[in-house]
Amino acid sequence: MAAVDRSLVANLPMFAGLSPAEQDELLREARSIRYPKDTAVFDQGAEAARFFLLLHGHLRVEKTTSQGQQSVVRYVSAGELFGVAQAMNLTHYPATAVAAVDSIALAWPSSSWQRLIVKYPSLAASALQTVGSRLQDTQARVMEISNEQVEQRVAHALLRLAKQAGRKVDTGVEIDFPISRQDIAEMTGTTLHTVSRVLSAWENEGLVEGGRQRIILRDAHRLHALAEGEEAIQSRKRSS
Template identity: 55%
Template sequence: MADIDRSLVRSLPLFADMADPDLDRILSRATMRRVPAGEAVFEQGQKANQFYLLLHGRLKVTQVTPEGQQIIVRVVHPGDLFGFAQALQRDDYPGTPVAAAESVVMCWPNEAWGSFVEQNPRLAVNAMRTIGQRLQEAHTRIREMSTEEVERRVAHAVLRLMAQAGRNEADGVRIDFPLSRQDVAEMTGTTLHTVSRLFSAWESQGIVKGGRQKLLIRDKERLEALAEGASVRN
């Protein structure tokens, strides 16, 4: 396989301030893979031999609980590491990342990580920072699930996605990947019926607009008010 051009990854936080020879050395061990929408990169419980970085697209990481319920534990955005099972001190993947849109991932064998950080400690610092951000997000979601009513949880989830994957348009900010109401239900620990009821109410109030699984936030201020527990009137 041809070498991966460093210009594809130079702007990613993981590789910030890295010298070209060091970056080229890391990329020489990488392979690149296209993942069509709806396809899994790997499956929950599969032996973890590699770790990954999302270069383009979006991934929804799902887990199936022992009771058989599917939940979405995180959304992977461009530049994010994922499948880093060794950071969790486990030898299998804890979830299944599924492409929400056509995606491009890079992967490395697990054994490459040790030599990477030995030769370039800055990589470890950057990786810890990005993993720490994801951990903070997970803690926030746990707190919301434990303490907040469902409307606040859903509003917070939509605002997070808007911050991470929002694209400004004339009528508002669009979440720039396919997002179904079922997805939102799985992210927030509620039911499809509840999310559908909330979204219908929000649409009637002009706060959001749905369509083709692309959610448009038309009134960020009122959505923020809902996330903080305020009542919103037409």
């Protein structure tokens, strides 16, 4: 239960409205926990005993249906609140969160939630915004999956990932954590095979550059055009 230094979190929106003393007090109630790559922070269906703030790393949040089909709901990056099931009156986590890389999170007991939001109203506001923007994202995904072709959806997904967790490298922007074709398929509602084909094609055109669980966007601009449906698609069709 390492003590957490205020400087790690002071400039997160969640802590913005609070005095240093208040920040310290909030942090005193939290535990800092390390999650090695591929370990679960919590499991779908488990009792929602805690809520979290990711300090470092990246998590993959996935959901499995009763029939066993899995989808990647989203990725969590450092600074984000997550596992706030309790705030929405859920007693159990609706999804599983797995560390995509070695990660560190602050954990508060869910039972403190009620008390904390009364004492620190900015916490409620933060949660509302977190959940709100997550809702926006999810609705955007519904529209994408219903209305767009696979290529566009994959392009959108990559651009979103790059925005959220992109790291500049010499040939473009690399997604800053290991992500498999399977993961992308589960984000876009398609299959591993189709994603692989799409990325191969893009690689030939110099749009992206890939590898085992690695993706680098080389031409975000053209990808964006693709995502919006401005069919630069023709070129490839002819070249085949």
